[in-house]
Amino acid sequence: MTAALVRKELRQLLPVILGLASLLVWSEASAFLLHPPDQYLAEAEGWLLNSHAGRLEAVFTLILGLVVAYNLLPGEHDQRTIEFLYTLPVRRRTLFLTKYAVGVGLLVALSLLGTAASTIHHALNASSFGRQLYPPRLLLLKIAAGDIGLSFVVVAYGMLLSFFRRLGWILFLLLWLSLEVGERLYPPLRVLNIRSLLDVDHQGLTPLVDGRAWLVQGAMAALSLALAARLWLSDAGGFAGFYDQLRKQVGLRRAGVALGLLAATLASGALMLVWVEAPPSDEPGLSQRTLTFETERFHFTYREGRADRAMVIIREADRAYRRVRTWLPGPDGDGGDRIVADLTDASSEHLGIAGWKKLRIDLRPSSPALLRHVLYHETSHVLAAQPGELPERQAGLRFFSEGLAEYVAYELEPQPEEREHARRMAALARTRYQLHVEDLMSPGAFVARHDEFLLYALGEVWVAGLVEACGPQLPARLVATFADPTLPRSLAGLELWRAALQRHHCDLDRVMSRYEQRLRRLEPSTNLVPLASARLVDEEAGRLVFEVVVVEAPTPGPWQVTVRLRDDPGTPVDDWVIETFPVTKGTPQRLPVRPPVRQGQRFEFQVGAAKDDQARPFFTRWQSVTR
Amino acid sequence: DVCDALAASGWRILEARVGRERMLSLARAALTRAGTGDVRDYLWERRHPTRRLFEGATGLDYETFLETWQRELFRLRGHPAAAALLASLPGGAISVRSDPARGVGFQAKLAAPLATDTTCTLRHVRLPPHDLPISPDTLEEVKFVWPRGQTNLERYLPNQYGRGERVFLALDCDLPSIGSWARLVQERVTAP
Numbered sequence: 001m002t003a004a005l006v007r008k009e010l011r012q013l014l015p016v017i018l019g020l021a022s023l024l025v026w027s028e029a030s031a032f033l034l035h036p037p038d039q040y041l042a043e044a045e046g047w048l049l050n051s052h053a054g055r056l057e058a059v060f061t062l063i064l065g066l067v068v069a070y071n072l073l074p075g076e077h078d079q080r081t082i083e084f085l086y087t088l089p090v091r092r093r094t095l096f097l098t099k100y101a102v103g104v105g106l107l108v109a110l111s112l113l114g115t116a117a118s119t120i121h122h123a124l125n126a127s128s129f130g131r132q133l134y135p136p137r138l139l140l141l142k143i144a145a146g147d148i149g150l151s152f153v154v155v156a157y158g159m160l161l162s163f164f165r166r167l168g169w170i171l172f173l174l175l176w177l178s179l180e181v182g183e184r185l186y187p188p189l190r191v192l193n194i195r196s197l198l199d200v201d202h203q204g205l206t207p208l209v210d211g212r213a214w215l216v217q218g219a220m221a222a223l224s225l226a227l228a229a230r231l232w233l234s235d236a237g238g239f240a241g242f243y244d245q246l247r248k249q250v251g252l253r254r255a256g257v258a259l260g261l262l263a264a265t266l267a268s269g270a271l272m273l274v275w276v277e278a279p280p281s282d283e284p285g286l287s288q289r290t291l292t293f294e295t296e297r298f299h300f301t302y303r304e305g306r307a308d309r310a311m312v313i314i315r316e317a318d319r320a321y322r323r324v325r326t327w328l329p330g331p332d333g334d335g336g337d338r339i340v341a342d343l344t345d346a347s348s349e350h351l352g353i354a355g356w357k358k359l360r361i362d363l364r365p366s367s368p369a370l371l372r373h374v375l376y377h378e379t380s381h382v383l384a385a386q387p388g389e390l391p392e393r394q395a396g397l398r399f400f401s402e403g404l405a406e407y408v409a410y411e412l413e414p415q416p417e418e419r420e421h422a423r424r425m426a427a428l429a430r431t432r433y434q435l436h437v438e439d440l441m442s443p444g445a446f447v448a449r450h451d452e453f454l455l456y457a458l459g460e461v462w463v464a465g466l467v468e469a470c471g472p473q474l475p476a477r478l479v480a481t482f483a484d485p486t487l488p489r490s491l492a493g494l495e496l497w498r499a500a501l502q503r504h505h506c507d508l509d510r511v512m513s514r515y516e517q518r519l520r521r522l523e524p525s526t527n528l529v530p531l532a533s534a535r536l537v538d539e540e541a542g543r544l545v546f547e548v549v550v551v552e553a554p555t556p557g558p559w560q561v562t563v564r565l566r567d568d569p570g571t572p573v574d575d576w577v578i579e580t581f582p583v584t585k586g587t588p589q590r591l592p593v594r595p596p597v598r599q600g601q602r603f604e605f606q607v608g609a610a611k612d613d614q615a616r617p618f619f620t621r622w623q624s625v626t627r
Numbered sequence: 628d629v630c631d632a633l634a635a636s637g638w639r640i641l642e643a644r645v646g647r648e649r650m651l652s653l654a655r656a657a658l659t660r661a662g663t664g665d666v667r668d669y670l671w672e673r674r675h676p677t678r679r680l681f682e683g684a685t686g687l688d689y690e691t692f693l694e695t696w697q698r699e700l701f702r703l704r705g706h707p708a709a710a711a712l713l714a715s716l717p718g719g720a721i722s723v724r725s726d727p728a729r730g731v732g733f734q735a736k737l738a739a740p741l742a743t744d745t746t747c748t749l750r751h752v753r754l755p756p757h758d759l760p761i762s763p764d765t766l767e768e769v770k771f772v773w774p775r776g777q778t779n780l781e782r783y784l785p786n787q788y789g790r791g792e793r794v795f796l797a798l799d800c801d802l803p804s805i806g807s808w809a810r811l812v813q814e815r816v817t818a819p
Binding site: 032033034035036037038041044049050051124127129130132133202203204205207433434449533534535536602604605620621623624625626 | 664665666668669672753755756757758759760767768785786787788789790791792793817
């Protein structure tokens with residue numbers, strides 16, 4: 001009887017099977033036919049071989065699990081064929097579990113087919129590295145966790161959600177949203193998110209699977225399955241009646257959807273409000289009342305408690321606008337729109353941020369010179385922003401955009417000491433880490449390994465090289481050229497630069513030569529930049545203990561050494577742990593630092609030294625380390 | 628450079644055995660086909676394995692040629708000039724080390740000291756948590772001089788790689804006797 005039930009379920013799932021099989025066939029056809037199968041290494045992107053690469057795969061499998069589960073029971077109840085099944089000499093619980101087992105079996109079978117195909121791929125690979133990418137122990141882990149374990153979990157969730165028919169999808173979205181926001185507010189909640197199952201760290205070549213996440217998700221899946229069984233086997237008629245009524249009454253249905261969306265919006269809005277609007281911890285007692293101020297070119301918003309610092313910016317703003325326009329000329333009148341300037345921002349990520357006719361500045365820095373620098377920098381961004389710029393090109397040109405804003409800010413509001421320090425840092429980074437201009441054109445990969453400020457510093461030297469090689473009008477012309485739709489979309493990297501510069505009769509080699517010359521000239525003075533290094537030596541009382549030393553510095557100090565910790569390159573900057581300590585040159589010091597929020601098995605850190613808390617430290621590269 | 632020289636020796640020996648035209652015919656057969664970037668490349672290589680290409684173009688038996696090549700290299704090694712050159716190459720125990728206190732680096736104990744100050748480069752790069760071929764362009768460099776007369780030497784990269792990070796490390800030295808760089812040791816290690 002069970003075999004007959006399984007056959008019946010498979011017939012019922014046939015459309016899903018065909019759909020999923022088509023996806024699999026397409027993917028494998030691409031891997032085996034559209035690429036040379038002995039060179040294709042898509043599996044090298046897999047979740048077991050790359051830290052944090054499995055998050056998307058887990059979500060994709062969850063959606064597949066929901067689709068499969070939705071094809072198991074709701075249809076039977078809606079068409080009342082379940083009543084026929086209940087007349088068979090089989091316990092209802094057995095029917096339910098058979099359906100669950102078939103759903104899980106289908107997902108497992110498809111996953112195993114995919115794994116088998118990738119195993120064949122590896123066996124065919126021309127490189128011995130490729131052939132050994134998945135040793136047997138990893139293959140077994142992939143099958144046990146990614147193919148089998150995950151299928152059990154996702155179909156169990158699907159069995160529960162499918163009870164609520166289409167409302168289940170709304171419920172799913174609400175839960176998803178809550179988990180995403182909840183995780184941002186309280187990172188240990190990540191174990192409740194399905195992504196945590198395939199989100200692994202690595203110790204060398206060994207993946208460190210999060211056993212706690214599997215335990216929690218396994219328990220949640222078992223509970224979901226038990227609850228689904230209880231609902232489907234006892235109250236299915238009651239909910240079906242309610243759902244039928246809901247479907248038939250259009251008004252009620254619309255009201256339900258609207259209510260659901262409203263609840264989702266309110267819930268996420270409230271959570272985001274708690275998250276975003278929480279006043280920074282260093283501003284107790286400051287009036288948070290919001291005030292506005294209009295100038296000829298700007299509309300400012302600022303907090304009453306920061307009025308003195310806001311005025312430093314407001315008084316300079318229109319002058320800054322006119323002066324930046326001399327570097328970045330635009331259309332006459334600019335349409336008369338003011339730039340909306342939000343001075344209520346407080347972020348550990350940036351001092352300022354700019355977009356299309358908008359900018360935000362953090363007023364917490366006390367130095368008027370720094371505030372003015374940020375104003376000029378962000379105003380440059382606003383005036384350089386081009387509506388036609390290709391988003392995919394923006395990423396590769398980010399170093400130019402930031403470098404241009406820095407260059408213009410330093411030219412118009414000179415801070416020779418800070419500029420020289422930034423340029424020395426650029427020169428030091430270039431020699432110490434063998435950075436090439438091409439490295440700057442992949443900002444994602446760059447900031448995964450280096451301090452983001454180096455993009456600004458190296459970008460500023462690049463713009464100085466452009467101006468030196470081809471004149472002060474060139475940067476503004478390049479901004480327009482990069483947004484020109486006639487510039488081939490396929491161009492990227494150095495080829496894009498070569499093509500854009502040629503339009504202005506400028507030569508890439510000349511620019512690169514000026515850029516390199518400038519950095520080389522600065523090399524002898526890079527010994528003025530203090531250098532710190534650190535290593536994790538212990539854990540005490542819940543804190544990570546680093547041995548920190550200032551290895552090179554022009555004086556004994558003490559120097560302000562900053563240690564930054566994050567879980568991985570995807571960690572939002574606001575979640576980084578940043579602590580600063582005074583350290584004397586040459587004396588190793590044990591410093592306890594708060595652990596990162598996620599408290600996984602691996603984390604990343606970097607360390608930098610500066611003369612005081614206003615100066616920019618030169619940070620080491622991000623190192624990942626096992627606790 | 629050494630790999631290129633070895634490959635060149637094979638072509639030179641082949642030319643001496645079968646003549647320039649047949650040697651060029653093999654080069655054309657093996658190297659001039661425009662790839663298609665899909666399964667046809669794979670099928671073509673399955674249908675035209677190196678052995679068949681070689682024997683078709685040169686008329687020589689592949690195994691016999693490999694033996695000839697090896698014999699010729701041995702014969703060249705016995706040449707006094709080559710023997711003198713080989714004797715000047717650094718030999719001994721050179722290994723990549725992974726020390727919890729000092730980081731990753733290398734330790735060398737040469738059988739005989741170097742005759743001149745030698746410029747060496749410690750090349751290194753952080754690897755992903757899996758092993759695939761790496762591009763030489765991605766390697767970072769730390770140059771140093773290996774003083775003449777010194778048999779024992781070690782260099783470490785302190786605090787550059789965190790515990791559990793995967794690192795590729797190679798030691799290349801510029802050997803004036805052979806007129807090129809030579810890699811003395813290379814290894815992938817996990818930082819301690």
